[in-house]
């Protein structure tokens with residue numbers, strides 16, 4: 001018997017849709033998708049992709065609690081490629097799961113390339129939630145929160161949309177989303193009292209980090225007790241967290257921050273780094289993120 005609130009789902013592509021210059025939606029189906037439990041908000045899961053030339057992802061035989069070491073022990077040239085993604089939508093009738101991929105060029109990483117080339121029938125696997133109350137949801141404003149500060153780039157749009165869909169009507173939220181192209185902006189339905197600011201990246205600016213940080217730094221923030229959720233490129237996330245905690249006086253426990261990706265580093269290397277740092281005991285300022293990622297690798 002497994003205690004893990006996550007399980008493997010063998011799925012296939014039903015259809016693909018280009019949402020915008022930088023985003024593609026891949027809709028997946030599969031027989032046991034009725035057992036996929038979405039906790040809403042920023043519900044994350046693991047995606048397992050086939051290597052080029054393979055018809056299906058090569059997964060370990062061990063699919064219970066020991067799946068992660070078993071996956072690690074497989075030949076890296078053969079084993080499936082593991083990446084983290086967020087539920088964009090889960091529908092019951094018909095049973096469908098949407099994933100929105102930020103496309104970062106044909107020379108980018110395997111997940112972005114897979115999304116660009118995906119065709120109906122392509123097979124992938126997902127290690128996703130089997131119960132709604134699982135460890136893959138980070139957005140958890142504590143009681144007493146007066147307003148929410150939310151930032152992300154295009155990789156975080158599904159999470160931000162899930163959070164804004166979940167927030168109770170009238171909840172104050174100040175939201176900044178950075179995208180590559182003006183047409184990446186899209187309506188995000190919410191009943192929250194959300195002020196959404198879209199920032200379009202200037203490719204001429206070498207300091208990719210600064211645009212989002214500058215916008216938040218310049219903003220007038222509401223009175224009252226804040227809760228912050230920050231995701232996107234790791235350097236930007238760290239700069240924003242530093243600003244909120246050191247310069248704005250946010251309680252560090254009320255700032256949930258996750259590097260969704262890191263410039264110049266693949267997700268395999270990020271996972272290896274997180275596990276190494278967690279094992280060694282990391283620098284105090286980064287302990288939360290590192291431990292969260294290492295925990296995430298064990299659970300989801």
Ligand SMILES: Cc1cc2nc3c(=O)[nH]c(=O)nc-3n(C[C@H](O)[C@H](O)[C@H](O)COP(=O)(O)OP(=O)(O)OC[C@H]3O[C@@H](n4cnc5c(N)ncnc54)[C@H](O)[C@@H]3O)c2cc1C
Nearest residue numbers: 084085086101102109110111112155262263264265266267
């Ligand atoms: C909890 C969580 C949830 C996530 N949810 C989503 C989601 O719903 N949708 C989504 O699109 N992404 C999401 N991400 C981010 C996604 O996992 C990473 O972007 C991942 O690195 C993509 O894998 P890849 O194989 O394309 O690139 P990798 O092989 O991991 O990296 C290859 C190169 O591409 C660069 N790179 C990676 N991502 C980007 C990017 N977005 N823009 C520019 N360069 C990049 C890396 O720096 C590296 O140099 C999530 C990440 C986490 C941790």
